[in-house]
Amino acid sequence: MQPYEERLTAPRSWWLIAALVGVAMALILLPLGTVPMLGGLVGGAALASIAVSSYGSARIRVVGGALVAGDARIPVTALGTAEVLDAEEARAWRTHKADTRAFMLLRGYIPTALRIEVTDPADPTPYVYLSTRSPERLAAALAAVRA
Numbered sequence: 077m078q079p080y081e082e083r084l085t086a087p088r089s090w091w092l093i094a095a096l097v098g099v100a101m102a103l104i105l106l107p108l109g110t111v112p113m114l115g116g117l118v119g120g121a122a123l124a125s126i127a128v129s130s131y132g133s134a135r136i137r138v139v140g141g142a143l144v145a146g147d148a149r150i151p152v153t154a155l156g157t158a159e160v161l162d163a164e165e166a167r168a169w170r171t172h173k174a175d176t177r178a179f180m181l182l183r184g185y186i187p188t189a190l191r192i193e194v195t196d197p198a199d200p201t202p203y204v205y206l207s208t209r210s211p212e213r214l215a216a217a218l219a220a221v222r223a
Contacts, residue, residue, distance in 0.1 A: 079138065080217035082208060084183045086132030094124035134181060136206055138217040143192075145181045145206055152222055155204070156193030158215040163187035169205055180205040190214050 098121025105116035137144040142151050161169060166189035170182055179201050182189070186207040194201045208214050 080214055081135065081137045081139075082210065082214070084132060084134045084136070084181075084186060084207060086128045087185050090128045090132075090185075091125070094128050095121055097121060097124035131183075134183070136181065136208060136214065138214070138221055141221055143204070143218065145179075145204065148179055148181070148204075150179075150194075150204065152218060154194060154196035154199065155218065155222075156195040158190055158192045158218055160211040160215055161189040161191055166207070174205075175202050177201055178203050178205055181207060183207040192218070 098117045098119075101116035101120025102113045103116075105112040134146045135144070136146075138152075141153070142149050143155065144150075166187060169189065169191055170180075170184075174180070177200055179194075182205060184207075186209055188208060188211050190206050190208050190211040192204045192206070194203055206214070
């Protein structure tokens with residue numbers, strides 16, 4: 077069995093933006109004095125950093141015969157074929173090909189994805205869409221668990 081774990085971390089540029097949010101807050105509070113300005117710098121940067129860290133903390137794992145994606149835990153036995161999506165095809169499945177009933181763990185800053193059919197007849201979810209930096213490895217890990 078191939079173990080698989082991936083964290084969908086935010087791009088480095090987002091951390092720069094978080095720092096710039098702190099600078100913007102400092103500039104907004106500058107007329108009120110030095111202490112409020114420093115509070116704005118620290119508070120704004122901290123809040124923006126928490127938001128970036130939280131958004132980038134989603135994980136995809138294959139453990140114990142299940143696919144764990146974010147808060148969802150799906151038994152591999154309920155999953156069908158996996159389709160590796162390149163950047164263009166992933167964009168299509170995020171937009172005009174998307175089904176509103178699908179489970180999607182997507183991050184716009186990750187261009188590639190994996191689409192996995194849900195074969196459980198009791199589940200109305202047609203497929204699982206996962207943004208992943210290495211869709212081939214994830215598909216191989218799922219196939220190894222199934223075998």
